[in-house]
Amino acid sequence: MAAKLTRRERERQRHRREILAAAQDLFARKGFDKTAMAEIAERAEFAVGTLYKFFEDKEALYRALILDTMRDFERELSAALKTPGTESEKLDRYIEAKAALFVRHIPTARLYFAQTAGTAFLPMAGLDRDARAIYEKVLGSLETVFRNGIRKKLLANMDPKMLVLGLEGLTNAFLDELIERPDDFSAETMAGMTKTIFFERIRLKAK
Amino acid sequence: MAAKLTRRERERQRHRREILAAAQDLFARKGFDKTAMAEIAERAEFAVGTLYKFFEDKEALYRALILDTMRDFERELSAALKTPGTESEKLDRYIEAKAALFVRHIPTARLYFAQTAGTAFLPMAGLDRDARAIYEKVLGSLETVFRNGIRKKLLANMDPKMLVLGLEGLTNAFLDELIERPDDFSAETMAGMTKTIFFERIRLKAK
DNA sequence: ACAGCATGTGAACCATTATTCATAATATAT
DNA sequence: ATATATTATGAATAATGGTTCACATGCTGT
Structure with a gap:
């Protein structure tokens, strides 16, 4: 069931979760529009561009x-x-x-x-x-x-x-x-x- | 109690109410951020500038x-x-x-x-x-x-x-x-x- | 009828922010 | 160790939309 993932893939999933966790808190406190992608990126300690490697756009995130x-x-x-x-x-x-x-x-x-x-x-x-x-x-x-x-x-x-x-x-x-x-x-x-x-x-x- | 208002002043109040009525419907359906001032202006049949004669800014409105x-x-x-x-x-x-x-x-x-x-x-x-x-x-x-x-x-x-x-x-x-x-x-x-x-x-x- | 004042106009301006992409860093495979 | 593929970077771009302001329009009182 739990397919053996490569280290790469596991890291990637972890990063994805980290981004979501950062977004979670911001969206929950300030709502969608008042939360900037740059802010999410900063809190997740990634560059903005990276977020777009995981999610099509802000809405998809x-x-x-x-x-x-x-x-x-x-x-x-x-x-x-x-x-x-x-x-x-x-x-x-x-x-x-x-x-x-x-x-x-x-x-x-x-x-x-x-x-x-x-x-x-x-x-x-x-x-x-x-x-x-x-x-x-x-x-x-x-x-x-x-x-x-x-x-x-x-x-x-x-x-x-x-x-x-x-x-x-x-x-x-x-x-x-x-x-x-x-x-x-x-x-x-x-x-x-x-x-x-x-x-x-x-x-x-x-x- | 009901101070006698000039025609001008009555008109002004009516226009203010018209703007609020237009805004009401838009804000209620789409929320604050997704409603544009231009949209409110259009629906109220005024120019954007006019809205600013009545309200300091979007937030005040x-x-x-x-x-x-x-x-x-x-x-x-x-x-x-x-x-x-x-x-x-x-x-x-x-x-x-x-x-x-x-x-x-x-x-x-x-x-x-x-x-x-x-x-x-x-x-x-x-x-x-x-x-x-x-x-x-x-x-x-x-x-x-x-x-x-x-x-x-x-x-x-x-x-x-x-x-x-x-x-x-x-x-x-x-x-x-x-x-x-x-x-x-x-x-x-x-x-x-x-x-x-x-x-x-x-x-x-x-x- | 005209001056003066209140009110309305909307193109231009500007700040914010989502999104892109050429480049760098890093991991994996040979 | 070197080549190759993957992932991360962030300055530059573009779009959106709030706000301003020089000007036009039209009342009001004389």
């Missing part, structure tokens, strides 16, 4: 970064939903995994947000579509879990798509707060709140 | 637009929270008002989102702070309502800040979907779902 990021997150989140247990437990695990993942990789999380959280101003022909496709995998897995939970009468009988939307909205709101103002509260508190609000009643009396 | 937008929304949302009734009713009204408002003003809503929904890549010195300050007013009003509802034992005793975060996350997720994929479901469905998820239990059995 960004695209590669986003898609890598999305795939990593998708893999981890989908995994959390596949561990054995009841649907309730799967969802709990999803919430915890998402919180842990985002806290551990803040710059990455920002990029993931920028791409998944609705109004990303990035009609960068195609990227939106590809990134969305990856995100849809997560949403699809989530929907399946809800659907099964409902069938087994473990969860309230509501439109699974809506439940997915709701859970994502809730977790994203808390995680965004956690990432931008990390002192406010911990990942555990956030996960707990999500579960409480999403799974338990809030209102004590009917209106 | 954007800033004015964002702050106007934020203030409008803040006013309307805060009003919904001030109508008489129980805290539960106030929150219901807030959710409905927000949905109606966003559906009625989609480009405006996008800008509002871009600015309030966390990861907006706009460290445009100061703007972030000012916009945030306006948004905080809404959050503050909301928090007060929760606080009162809790005190009167109408709402579950949870950290009001968390409840605010949760409600905002939920409404934003649904509204974003509504704005980006308007065919999926209506404003009423969205408002209903928000209330159901936020106020009623979802999980039928304890885990």
Whole structure:
């Protein structure tokens, strides 16, 4: 499986990753337009020309970064939903995994947000579509879990798509707060709140 | 109060609004960097130079637009929270008002989102702070309502800040979907779902 | 009707920054 | 050790797009 690569090829891949790592941080903090290729090059300790040996152009670099990021997150989140247990437990695990993942990789999380959280101003022909496709995998897995939970009468009988939307909205709101103002509260508190609000009643009396 | 303005001055204000309207749509669809001053000028049917008679520079134009937008929304949302009734009713009204408002003003809503929904890549010195300050007013009003509802034992005793975060996350997720994929479901469905998820239990059995 | 002032114009200017490419450095093979 | 292929360099180029300003147009009041 793991094809034996030449030293050259391994070095090349390492350099590629170094460039992406430098870009990651800059794009996550300043966005696409305000990040200059020269800046990425400097931080990665390469000349600008070198970046073009790895990526067609700035957009291709960004695209590669986003898609890598999305795939990593998708893999981890989908995994959390596949561990054995009841649907309730799967969802709990999803919430915890998402919180842990985002806290551990803040710059990455920002990029993931920028791409998944609705109004990303990035009609960068195609990227939106590809990134969305990856995100849809997560949403699809989530929907399946809800659907099964409902069938087994473990969860309230509501439109699974809506439940997915709701859970994502809730977790994203808390995680965004956690990432931008990390002192406010911990990942555990956030996960707990999500579960409480999403799974338990809030209102004590009917209106 | 309403000072009698000269025809000249009225015309001038109208032109200013026309420029902002043209900019609104472009910024909402393509974002700050991808929108050119020449483009705004063309759409507003003015020469580029004219824009500079009204706004110091591109950033000032954007800033004015964002702050106007934020203030409008803040006013309307805060009003919904001030109508008489129980805290539960106030929150219901807030959710409905927000949905109606966003559906009625989609480009405006996008800008509002871009600015309030966390990861907006706009460290445009100061703007972030000012916009945030306006948004905080809404959050503050909301928090007060929760606080009162809790005190009167109408709402579950949870950290009001968390409840605010949760409600905002939920409404934003649904509204974003509504704005980006308007065919999926209506404003009423969205408002209903928000209330159901936020106020009623979802999980039928304890885990 | 005319002077004077406010407002609008858009070609020219300039700064920024993505991209290229001739050259240098370095690794690999013979 | 030398030739050859691969990879890195960064000054030069070109395109984009924000901003300016000398001038034109058209109100307003006398």
